[in-house]
Amino acid sequence: xxxxxxxxxxxxxxxxxxxxxxxxxxxxxxxxxxxxxxxxxxxxxxxxxxxxxxxxxxxxxxxxxxxxxxxxxxxxxxxxxxxxxxxxxxxxxxxxxxxxxxxxxxxxxxxxxxxxxxxxxxxxxxxxxxxxxxxxxxxxxxxxxxxxxxxxxxxxxxxxxxxxxxxxxxxxxxxxxxxxxxxxxxxxxxxxxxxxxxxxxxxxxxxxxxxxxxxxxxxxxxxxxxxxxxxxxxxxxxxxxxxxxxxxxxxxxxxxxxxxxxxxxxxxxxxxxxxxxxxxxxxxxxxxxxxxxxxxxxxxxxxxxxxxxxxxxxxxxxxxxxxxxxxxxxxxxxxxxxxxxxxxxxxxxxxxxxxxxxxxxxxxxxxxxxxxxxxxxxxxxxxxxxxxxxxxxxxxxxxxxxxxxxxxxxxx
Amino acid sequence: xxxxxxxxxxxxxxxxxxxxxxxxxxxxxxxxxxxxxxxxxxxxxxxxxxxxxxxxxxxxxxxxxxxxxxxxxxxxxxxxxxxxxxxxxxxxxxxxxxxxxxxxxxxxxxxxxxxxxxxxxxxxxxxxxxxxxxxxxxxxxxxxxxxxxxxxxxxxxxxxxxxxxxxxxxxxxxxxxxxxxxxxxxxxxxxxxxxxxxxxxxxxxxxxxxxxxxxxxxxxxxxxxxxxxxxxxxxxxxxxxxxxxxxxxxxxxxxxxxxxxxxxxxxxxxxxxxxxxxxxxxxxxxxxxxxxxxxxxxxxxxxxxxxxxxxxxxxxxxxxxxxxxxxxxxxxxxxxxxxxxxxxxxxxxxxxxxxxxxxxxxxxxxxxxxxxxxxxxxxxxxxxxxxxxxxxxxxxxxxxxxxxxxxxxxxx
Numbered sequence: 001x002x003x004x005x006x007x008x009x010x011x012x013x014x015x016x017x018x019x020x021x022x023x024x025x026x027x028x029x030x031x032x033x034x035x036x037x038x039x040x041x042x043x044x045x046x047x048x049x050x051x052x053x054x055x056x057x058x059x060x061x062x063x064x065x066x067x068x069x070x071x072x073x074x075x076x077x078x079x080x081x082x083x084x085x086x087x088x089x090x091x092x093x094x095x096x097x098x099x100x101x102x103x104x105x106x107x108x109x110x111x112x113x114x115x116x117x118x119x120x121x122x123x124x125x126x127x128x129x130x131x132x133x134x135x136x137x138x139x140x141x142x143x144x145x146x147x148x149x150x151x152x153x154x155x156x157x158x159x160x161x162x163x164x165x166x167x168x169x170x171x172x173x174x175x176x177x178x179x180x181x182x183x184x185x186x187x188x189x190x191x192x193x194x195x196x197x198x199x200x201x202x203x204x205x206x207x208x209x210x211x212x213x214x215x216x217x218x219x220x221x222x223x224x225x226x227x228x229x230x231x232x233x234x235x236x237x238x239x240x241x242x243x244x245x246x247x248x249x250x251x252x253x254x255x256x257x258x259x260x261x262x263x264x265x266x267x268x269x270x271x272x273x274x275x276x277x278x279x280x281x282x283x284x285x286x287x288x289x290x291x292x293x294x295x296x297x298x299x300x301x302x303x304x305x306x307x308x309x310x311x312x313x314x315x316x317x318x319x320x321x322x323x324x325x326x327x328x329x330x331x332x333x334x335x336x337x338x339x340x341x342x343x344x345x346x347x348x349x350x351x352x353x354x355x356x357x358x359x360x361x362x363x364x365x366x367x368x369x370x371x372x373x374x375x376x377x378x379x380x381x382x383x384x385x386x387x388x389x390x391x392x393x394x395x396x397x398x399x400x401x402x403x404x405x406x407x408x409x410x411x412x
Numbered sequence: 413x414x415x416x417x418x419x420x421x422x423x424x425x426x427x428x429x430x431x432x433x434x435x436x437x438x439x440x441x442x443x444x445x446x447x448x449x450x451x452x453x454x455x456x457x458x459x460x461x462x463x464x465x466x467x468x469x470x471x472x473x474x475x476x477x478x479x480x481x482x483x484x485x486x487x488x489x490x491x492x493x494x495x496x497x498x499x500x501x502x503x504x505x506x507x508x509x510x511x512x513x514x515x516x517x518x519x520x521x522x523x524x525x526x527x528x529x530x531x532x533x534x535x536x537x538x539x540x541x542x543x544x545x546x547x548x549x550x551x552x553x554x555x556x557x558x559x560x561x562x563x564x565x566x567x568x569x570x571x572x573x574x575x576x577x578x579x580x581x582x583x584x585x586x587x588x589x590x591x592x593x594x595x596x597x598x599x600x601x602x603x604x605x606x607x608x609x610x611x612x613x614x615x616x617x618x619x620x621x622x623x624x625x626x627x628x629x630x631x632x633x634x635x636x637x638x639x640x641x642x643x644x645x646x647x648x649x650x651x652x653x654x655x656x657x658x659x660x661x662x663x664x665x666x667x668x669x670x671x672x673x674x675x676x677x678x679x680x681x682x683x684x685x686x687x688x689x690x691x692x693x694x695x696x697x698x699x700x701x702x703x704x705x706x707x708x709x710x711x712x713x714x715x716x717x718x719x720x721x722x723x724x725x726x727x728x729x730x731x732x733x734x735x736x737x738x739x740x741x742x743x744x745x746x747x748x749x750x751x752x753x754x755x756x757x758x759x760x761x762x763x764x765x766x767x768x769x770x771x772x773x774x775x776x777x778x779x780x781x782x783x784x785x786x787x788x789x790x791x792x793x794x795x796x797x798x799x800x801x802x803x804x805x806x807x808x809x810x811x812x813x814x815x816x817x818x819x820x821x822x823x824x
Contacts, residue, residue, distance in 0.1 A: 321494075
């Protein structure tokens with residue numbers, strides 16, 4: 001399969017529009033946009049994955065309920081407030097967001113997905129949002145990709161969008177997507193919103209299966225700080241505008257669409273890590289030779305979540321001792337004497353002991369912005385890849401206080 | 413039960429001696445002591461708990477083997493090098509430490525416990541240690557408590573020792589102990605060494621049971637950075653010098669001894685948190701109303717290990733949103749609408765929603781050096797307490813690199 005990168009993001013596939021406005025959700029004086037809308041001119045089939053956190057934000061609950069009843073064809077999203085831990089009022093606010101937009105668009109309330117990202121625990125300032133909600137649809141534009149991608153940013157420093165075109169069953173299809181990341185990023189979904197659009201003509205079941213599989217090998221493979229958010233959502237809308245035969249589950253075309261989706265999501269997932277809060281390094285962990293997939297996963301996640309390992313990466317220190325100690329407490333079945341650890345193919349630890357590679361060679365690799373650490377457990381055939389980052393003193397500093405936000409909400 | 417604090421540490425109980433020397437293990441120019449010995453003039457019964465990390469340091473393996481064969485009556489310990497991931501040579505070095513000391517003391521090799529703490533992955537510099545090992549017993553002194561407590565320190569900033577006296581079965585007994593902590597501190601044992609001595613006349617089975625129970629509610633209840641070390645060891649020697657009837661398992665006296673042990677260990681465990689690497693706050697997490705003990709524990713540990721929660725404590729931010737999000741991903745059975753979170757009894761979150769306590773009141777509490785956060789899940793009767801700390805930018809900075817150490821070992 002070849003994927004050709006094309007311009008734009010969620011509006012790149014045929015028949016999708018996007019737009020955004022500014023409500024001053026976080027701060028009335030902030031001119032940045034914080035309310036976005038994605039809309040398909042045609043009906044869609046839709047699929048999604050959501051946070052596995054047992055504390056779910058109101059928009060997650062509302063969107064899940066909508067998707068059980070109808071296919072989504074629009075997504076309304078705000079940044080600056082997560083609408084989480086806001087009780088009955090939070091549910092009502094999320095519903096109001098869907099209802100107002102649906103009325104203007106002339107579609108059903110349940111055809112609108114709702115997403116929020118930002119601070120937990122404060123009700124949405126609906127007095128600021130409501131007047132903009134009815135305005136929002138008038139900003140829809142086929143060139144609105146960047147407007148959407150920008151409006152959902154929180155502590156992100158760059159907007160994240162990607163669009164590709166590829167050929168499936170002899171027909172050209174397009175996939176566009178945008179995402180936001182930055183903090184609270186951990187496997188099993190993150191503080192992360194991702195909207196994907198495609199004009200492929202695909203069956204509901206094929207799309208659902210594909211989304212689960214593509215998320216498992218992209219967004220579920222990244223870890224910045226090990227914190228799992230209450231709002232994580234990936235939503236995929238497919239409107240069939242590319243025409244052709246419906247892509248059915250189990251077909252070669254369905255697998256090709258999955259691979260294309262995975263390609264797009266992995267690009268965005270990696271972009272989320274690279275834009276992680278105050279990170280300085282992008283580290284790929286490649287675990288090999290585990291007894292089972294789950295063992296490989298445990299090893300990768302224990303390493304990626306160790307504060308000591310992440311601190312050593314920040315210091316350009318190829319500290320394999322801290323890596324092996326994290327492997328030891330991962331609860332995976334391992335034997336110390338069989339463990340090899342290498343940096344970009346250079347052995348740092350061989351059979352559980354210091355290898356012969358000069359420390360200088362390893363230090364040069366650990367000083368790079370990006371490197372791969374391979375852990376071979378020599379216990380079996382299972383492997384797992386995880387994309388992660390260091391942790392910096394600046395991360396802690398950045399996350400010390402959200403007080404400015406509360407003060408702005410008049411609660412100081 | 414009343415416990416009277418007395419002077420000293422491991423040498424406070426009758427018949428125990430301690431001493432330390434300097435080998436320059438970490439750095440030849442460093443004049444600090446780094447090799448310690450504890451010895452009982454009389455035979456002992458002994459018990460211990462060890463790291464559950466699957467990567468175990470050589471001295472842990474050697475001490476466990478010794479304890480299966482004999483009762484310990486001496487402990488030799490070094491700081492500056494963990495003797496972990498050092499293969500067959502590491503085992504030989506640990507055995508040499510026991511053997512040399514045993515020979516000088518005229519006891520069996522297997523009556524000596526061996527402990528190491530420090531950097532992982534480098535063999536012990538036996539050329540520096542060996543000459544001092546045979547010297548070491550000549551430094552034994554009944555006033556050697558502080559010498560032992562100081563020699564096992566690594567990144568600790570203060571020595572940690574405690575001694576008490578109490579009355580059991582109408583007879584005065586003494587318990588003394590010292591510990592080292594600082595980094596890699598996590599529930600299920602830490603990078604932590606703790607030596608306990610008592611002159612109580614106690615049966616082996618009573619002592620073993622008591623140690624397990626006392627560790628479970630002290631050292632297993634602390635968390636600094638969530639990293640579990642390869643070397644954690646608690647060793648308890650009881651020499652019966654206080655005389656009287658042997659304290660048997662199941663007796664009231666046995667439970668009283670357990671409570672006294674728990675009192676001593678909890679003091680040291682809390683001291684380890686307070687001296688955690690570059691921490692600024694001591695936080696007690698009190699989880700209540702969980703369905704099961706395990707659920708309560710999961711909630712406490714998820715909170716204590718969240719980088720975002722720990723960062724907010726560093727910033728004096730009473731950020732209950734981050735706490736509830738960690739509760740949500742803890743995998744404990746919870747219902748968001750039932751969760752209460754309070755700071756020193758002041759509700760920050762009630763029924764999953766922001767409570768009415770003014771933010772200023774909560775901020776004043778979060779600005780203190782020490783405070784208690786109570787989480788009531790309202791799901792059942794189980795509870796769990798955990799002692800933890802914030803994470804600071806300085807922690808990351810401090811742990812960025814162990815390169816100086818490697819360089820010193822001629823491997824830079």
